[in-house]
Amino acid sequence: MKRTKLQDVTVDQLVQRFTAIALDQDKALRSGQHAKFNRLFDELEAVKQELQNRAGDQRRALIALLAHSNAQVRLKSAIATLALVPDVARTTLQTISDQNEYPQAAYARDMINALGDGRFIPS
C-alpha cells in the first residue's frame, strides 16, 4: 500500500485520518491492547500537529468531530480543539464524563481536572 506523507494530503484527508486513528484507539482501548493504543497516540499526535502547522491552524477542521458518535473521536477532537473553541471542547469533555461513556469518561475527567489545576494548558 502506498504511504503518503502527512504533508502531502489535504486537510479533509487529515481529518479523516484523525478519525480513523481515534476509532482504532477506541478498539485498542476496549480490548486491552495498550501498546497499540500508545502507538496510535503518537500517530494521532502527528496528524494533529500537521493540522496545526497548516495555514490558519486547521485544527479547526476537527471541530466537526465533536459531534461524532464515537466517544474516543469526540475525546481526542475535544482535546485537540481546546485552544480554539475552549467552551465547546470542554463541554464535549463534560458530556462524555456525564454520560459515563467508559473508558473515555475517565480520560475526559482527567483532562478536565488537568485544565483546572493547570497541568494542561491548551496551545
Add this chain to the structure above:
Amino acid sequence: MADQFPTPGWYLQPGTWPYWIPNGLAAFPALRNDASTKNSPLPDSKGGILGTLAEPNPSLDQSKLGLGGILGALGASAESPASGIPYWLETAMPFSMALEAPRPSNDPRPQVASPPAWDSQALSNLPALPSADFDSNTPYWLRTALPSGVNSEMFGAPQAPAEEPPNPAPQLWPATARDVAVPPTLPALLSSRSTPTPNYRRQLNDTLANTWQPDRSAAPAGAEHIAFSDTWPVASSGSPANRQWMGGGIGAESDPRVISDVTPDNDWRPGTRYAQNREPPGRGFRPLIIRGRLVEPEPGQASRLFEAQTRAEKTIARVREIDPKWRPRPSAYESVEGLIRAYEADAEQAQARLRELTAPLLPTIPRERPPTASGRNDIARAAARWLARRWLAQEQRYVVEGVDWFSEYEPSVQAYLDSPKTLQELQQAVSAPKPGYDIHHIVEKDSARQDGFPPRMINAPENLLRIPRFKHWEITGWYMTKNDAYKGLSPRDYLRGKAWTDRIGVGLDALILHGVLKP
C-alpha cells in the same frame, strides 16, 4: 395501505404488550411490578442478569421469555426485529433499528432484516480501518472513516457568512390575519433564539457556523456544495417546532389520524400519487413566509410538508428519549420544497443518531462460548459498559434469560455498576472477598517495587481496596496508556521516580476518575 396497519394506539394498550419485547430495551421499558417479567420459570431460564442479551436460540420460544435482572432485552431475537415496532415508529426508523414493540401475529406487513449485532460485519468495518498505512487513493476507508455525523459536504461546505443577517431568526412564521409586512412574533422561534441554553449542540452548531473554514484545496474545480447563504433563511437548529409552517394547533404526535408510511429512503416527487393521497388532517393550506415572501404551498406540497414535519418530530422525539440534548444540524431553505427537504434531513439525522445510540451499543451475547478468555471478557465488559451508560434508565435494566457460559461473568457485570464508595468502605471490603471484585493497590505494586519501595508499604492495609474487577482492569489500562493530561506520558511513566505521596495522589485520582471512589 392504511388498512394493513393496526388501529392507531393499539400498541399503547397494555393488553397488547407481551412481556418479552425482544430487542426493545432502548425503546420500551420492561413492565415493572410484574412478577412474570422476572425470572421466568421456563425450562430454558437461567435466571440472573443475563436474559435476552443472548443470541437467539431457535429452540427457545422468545415470546415466552420473561424479563428481569439488569441487562434488559439486549439480545438478538430469533424473531424479526421489526415484528413489534409500532407502525408509526417503524416508518420513521431505518429497518436496521433494533426497536421493538408487539405486533399482532397476523400482521401482514413484511418482515425486515435483523439489526446489526454489535460485532456484526457492518460494525466491524470501522475498527478495521487501516491506520498504520495511509493511502490517499483508497476511497474505501476515506468513506468509512467519515463519522456518521459528518459527510463530505460538510468538509467542503463553504464558509458561513461572516455576519448574520439583520434578522437572524428564521423568517418563517404562521400566517395570521396580521399584516405580513410586519413580521409577527413567533414565540417558538423567539424563545429558541433568545433563551440562553447550555445546550452544547447549539454551541457546536454556532461554532461550526462562525469559525469553521474548510480547506478547499482538494475540491475539484468548479465544484460547489449546497451551502449556507447570507441571504437564505437558516432555521435555528433543533426542534422542528421552530419551523412551524402552519398556524399553531395540535402536533402530529397528538393527532391520532396521522399515519405515516414514510420510508427512510423515500424520495418524494411533487405531484406524485403519494402526495395526492395525503392532506394535512383538518387543516387548510395556509400560507407561510419564507425569505420574507408569502408562499402558499400547493395541496400536494402541504401534505408532504405535513408528513415530513411529522416524521422529523417523531424521530427526534425518539432520539431525545435517549439523548435529551441532541439536536439536528440546521438546514438552509428558500422554498417549500427546501423546507420539506430540511425536515427530511432532520429526520435522517435523527435516524442516524438512533442507530448510533442503539445498534453499536447493544451488545449481543453469543450462545456459543467464545473460545478465548479475552473474547469472553470483551463481551462481558461491553455489556457492563453499556449498562453503565447514564441514559439507560434503571427500569430498563431488566432481564433474566441468560447464556450458560456468561453466567460466570454476572458478578463482574453487576459489580461494574456499583456506585462510588468511600475510601473506608473500599478498604474494609478487602477482608470480604467477593466474586466480581479484585483487590487493588492504590499505589501500583509493580512499579512501586521497581522503584524500591518496600513490600510492607506496598501491601499495607491502607494501600489495598476491593474494587469491581472490570474497573480494576480499566484503571490498570489507564495507568499504561499515554495521556494528554500527563504531557503525553502514561501515568505509570509519569510516576517513575516519584515519591510515595505522589503515587497515592495519582492512585486516588484514578479511582475517582473511574467512578470507584467518591470524590
